Amino acid sequence: MARKVLVLGELKDGKFRHISFEAVAAAKTVSEGGEVTGVLLGNSVKHLAGEFIHYGADRVVTVEHENLKNYTTDGFSQAFLAVIEKENPDAIIIGHTSLGKDLAPKIASKLGSGLISDAVDVEITGRNIVFTRPIYSGKAFEKKIITDGIIFATIRPNNISAPEKDEFRTGNVEKLDVDIKDLRTVIKKIVRKTSEGIDLSEAKVVVAGGRGVKSAEGFKILQELADALGGAVGASRGACDAGYCDYSLQIGQTGKVVTPDLYIACGISGAIQHLAGMSNSKVIVAINKDPDANIFNIADYGIVGDLFDVVPLLTEEIKKLKINV
Amino acid sequence: MNIYVLLKRTLDTEEKITIENGKINEEDAEFIINPYDEYAVEEAIQLREKHGGEVTVVTVGNEEAEKQLRTALAMGADKAVLINVEDDLEETDQYTTSVILAEYLKDKDAELILAGNVAIDHASGQVGPRVADLLNIPCVTTITDIEIDGKKVNIVRDVEGDEEKIETTLPLLVTAQQGLNEPRYPSLPGIMKAKKKPLEVLELDDLGLDEDDVQPKTKTIDRFLPPEKEAGKILEGEIEKQVSELVSLLQKEAKVI
Numbered sequence: 205m206a207r208k209v210l211v212l213g214e215l216k217d218g219k220f221r222h223i224s225f226e227a228v229a230a231a232k233t234v235s236e237g238g239e240v241t242g243v244l245l246g247n248s249v250k251h252l253a254g255e256f257i258h259y260g261a262d263r264v265v266t267v268e269h270e271n272l273k274n275y276t277t278d279g280f281s282q283a284f285l286a287v288i289e290k291e292n293p294d295a296i297i298i299g300h301t302s303l304g305k306d307l308a309p310k311i312a313s314k315l316g317s318g319l320i321s322d323a324v325d326v327e328i329t330g331r332n333i334v335f336t337r338p339i340y341s342g343k344a345f346e347k348k349i350i351t352d353g354i355i356f357a358t359i360r361p362n363n364i365s366a367p368e369k370d371e372f373r374t375g376n377v378e379k380l381d382v383d384i385k386d387l388r389t390v391i392k393k394i395v396r397k398t399s400e401g402i403d404l405s406e407a408k409v410v411v412a413g414g415r416g417v418k419s420a421e422g423f424k425i426l427q428e429l430a431d432a433l434g435g436a437v438g439a440s441r442g443a444c445d446a447g448y449c450d451y452s453l454q455i456g457q458t459g460k461v462v463t464p465d466l467y468i469a470c471g472i473s474g475a476i477q478h479l480a481g482m483s484n485s486k487v488i489v490a491i492n493k494d495p496d497a498n499i500f501n502i503a504d505y506g507i508v509g510d511l512f513d514v515v516p517l518l519t520e521e522i523k524k525l526k527i528n529v
Numbered sequence: 530m531n532i533y534v535l536l537k538r539t540l541d542t543e544e545k546i547t548i549e550n551g552k553i554n555e556e557d558a559e560f561i562i563n564p565y566d567e568y569a570v571e572e573a574i575q576l577r578e579k580h581g582g583e584v585t586v587v588t589v590g591n592e593e594a595e596k597q598l599r600t601a602l603a604m605g606a607d608k609a610v611l612i613n614v615e616d617d618l619e620e621t622d623q624y625t626t627s628v629i630l631a632e633y634l635k636d637k638d639a640e641l642i643l644a645g646n647v648a649i650d651h652a653s654g655q656v657g658p659r660v661a662d663l664l665n666i667p668c669v670t671t672i673t674d675i676e677i678d679g680k681k682v683n684i685v686r687d688v689e690g691d692e693e694k695i696e697t698t699l700p701l702l703v704t705a706q707q708g709l710n711e712p713r714y715p716s717l718p719g720i721m722k723a724k725k726k727p728l729e730v731l732e733l734d735d736l737g738l739d740e741d742d743v744q745p746k747t748k749t750i751d752r753f754l755p756p757e758k759e760a761g762k763i764l765e766g767e768i769e770k771q772v773s774e775l776v777s778l779l780q781k782e783a784k785v786i
Contacts, residue, residue: 277658277668302689305646306670309623309655313662318624318746321653334750339651343546344553347751352744388667388697395692405689409785433786451708452690457542457649458564458707460689466785476543480649484755487783489775495763503761505778507771517772522786525776 205331206238207294207355212284212307213244213256213264214299220252222406223299223359225259225366230326230359231297232260232367234333241265241291245283247273253377260367263376265291271384274394275303278387281310286382288315295333295355301405304358317353324363324463324484341457341480361406362463397452402436404453409435410464412455412482415442416471416492416511423449425515426470432522438462440478456481468518470511474499491515530582530677532573533637535630535644535656536601538594539563542649548752562597565645568705571712572675573643574605580677582640583607587633589626591615595728602723603715609728617733622745627659629743632736634664639700646671646704654704661702669695671706 209231213224224242231240242261244252246268253264267283284307288296296311298304300322312319323335324345332349335357339346350356404410411430413423423437430437438455439448455462457480467485472478474490474497482488483502490503491511500506507514540546541559548554562570573584585608586601588594598609612629614621634642642661647654654670661668673692674685677699686693687706715723733740762778764771779786 277670302671302687305654306658309658310662310668312624312655313627313659316624318622319653319655320747321655332750339752340540340546340553341542341649341652342755344548344752344754346749347753348747348749350746351748352746389669390696391693392696393694394688395694397692398690403689450690466779466783480542487779487785488761489779490761500761500763502758504758504783505775506761506763507768507775508763509768509771513768514772517769518775521772521776525780525786 205236207235208238208291209235209240209295209297210288210291210293211240211242211261212298212304213242213252214301214303215246215249215252216403220255221299221301221403222366223301223361224256226361226364227297227299227359228260229367230323230357230364231295233326233328234295234297234355236328238294239263241293243284243287245272245280250377250379257373257375258369258371260373261375263378266377266379267382268379269382269384271387274391276387276389276391277306277310278389279384280307281314282384283382284311285314287380290380293354298358300358300360308356308358312356315354317356318350320348320350320357323357323359326357326359326364338484342484360461360463362408397450402434404436404438405460405462407436407462407464409433409466409468410438410455410462410482410485411435411468411470412438412440412472413443413448413470414440414472415446417443417448420448422512425512425519429468429515429519429522432519432526433466435464435466440472440475469499469503470515472499473497474502530576530580531638531640532577532582532584533634533639533642534566534569534573534584534586534601534606535642535660536566536570536586536588536597537563537645537648538588538590538597539648539650546754548754551752553752560593560597562600563645563648563650565647565649565705565707567712568707568709569643569645570601570604570606571710572705575710576641576675576677585610587612587630589614589621589629598728599723600715602726602728603719604713605719608726611728611730612736613730613732617740618743620745620748622747623653623655623659624746625743627656627663629733629736629738630656630660631663632738633731634660641677641699642702644702644704646706657702657704664702666700666702667697668702669697670704672703673706673708675703
């Protein structure tokens with residue numbers, strides 16, 4: 205059954221977040237040959253429509269308004285609901301990001317519909333569209349279907365592969381005029397605490413440090429390794445509590461959930477709360493002085509040793525490799 | 530101030546998860562207040578201490594949840610409400626729970642409603658924003674600070690590590706993020722007092738709801754455990770050799786670099 209699917213494009217600093225294209229991929233599966241429509245909301249977004257289409261959207265609908273400059277629940281839900289009303293889709297896919305987590309339940313409530321949050325996979329089984337999602341912090345999984353109304357899901361970054369970019373793809377771009385008004389929350393200021401560059405929750409490689417890193421200074425060698433690998437730095441709660449780094453880097457049950465291709469845990473013991481944030485990573489490397497550290501139980505590869513010896517060596521090896529390629 | 534806290538009983542973080550007949554095995558497991566809801570309870574108590582008023586904690590569940598409600602009362606909440614759906618509903622989802630909570634809250638003149646931003650068991654993070662929408666009040670998710678001055682509210686919101694400073698007004702629903710506060714432990718006198726505090730038990734009937742009004746919109750068709758991880762490879766030898774072996778394994782075996 206061909207379905208009409210809406211995908212929300214998510215922007216950061218005027219550029220697409222990669223999750224937008226992963227959402228297109230999920231939407232293509234759900235659409236079963238139907239039409240995938242990208243939706244762009246913001247104060248100036250039209251120029252990005254082409255790229256959305258290159259990544260697999262069949263057409264794009266934009267809503268531009270001064271009040272959509274920054275994300276607010278009221279502003280974005282007014283705009284997105286207007287698009288939904290006009291398009292009357294069979295399904296909606298949004299990224300399970302800070303924005304998606306805030307917006308999707310609001311939209312679902314307005315539509316009186318179900319919502320499957322944080323899906324890591326989607327498949328068609330007979331007549332059902334089945335979403336797989338982690339529960340109990342990744343200690344188990346459930347398969348879930350929508351039984352009534354519109355198919356609606358948010359998908360976790362880094363789990364569904366985005367379509368290949370095809371710069372020859374073309375499609376229609378339409379604009380919808382919506383009056384965005386009566387915003388009940390006003391953003392006075394945005395304080396940037398995360399570093400520019402690679403987003404931790406979308407990074408393909410994460411180099412994370414724990415108490416074993418011993419100081420803020422110690423995190424520098426982790427950053428160098430992350431830079432060499434084109435990845436991002438994260439931390440355990442212990443390292444954040446000790447003041448070695450900002451809580452914005454914390455990975456764990458409280459903190460970010462990451463599923464990179466490669467997770468390198470340096471001086472992290474592997475408390476269950478930390479594992480909750482990273483155990484579904486594809487490949488896990490543990491570097492720890494303590495051979496009995498719990499982290500070795502879930503690691504694919506382990507080096508028992510002092511991270512201050514191992515990490516700089518590893519950075520050098522990686523750099524050599526990149527030069528030789 | 531008239532404050533309500535939405536609370537969920539969850540399996541303890543430390544519990545090992547096993548599945549029996551497609552269901553999560555809860556026998557002999559320890560249960561706790563969802564940790565994010567604990568932040569909400571703590572913040573509600575602190576706001577009451579500052580502005581006066583009353584804190585009511587509300588949960589949807591079965592009679593087992595009375596224990597977590599008593600814990601919240603022991604922390605300092607004034608009243609508790611259990612909406613017991615055990616006899617009426619076989620399955621629930623976030624749609625169900627939010628419709629029930631909103632139906633309960635609609636005539637309570639709540640000025641502030643707090644909830645956790647997510648529960649650590651099913652981790653949907655939907656109920657708070659849905660309830661706010663059904664009550665037609667603004668909602669701010671993942672907050673790390675809140676200051677109230679009359680009807681005016683200033684909030685710091687966590688956005689994947691960055692901060693938004695937000696201005697809004699009461700009535701309002703907020704969801705708590707880690708960093709909002711350090712929840713207190715119930716004191717012994719608190720525990721004694723909690724036994725005498727009111728804990729009201731309601732069923733769907735009492736809210737004028739029929740089970741057809743709250744039929745879930747989603748269904749879980751399977752639950753499974755992730756494949757057992759094979760024991761990893763602990764490398765050996767000189768550190769230099771281990772590092773080059775690791776790089777080679779990551780490149781050729783794992784194919785991630």
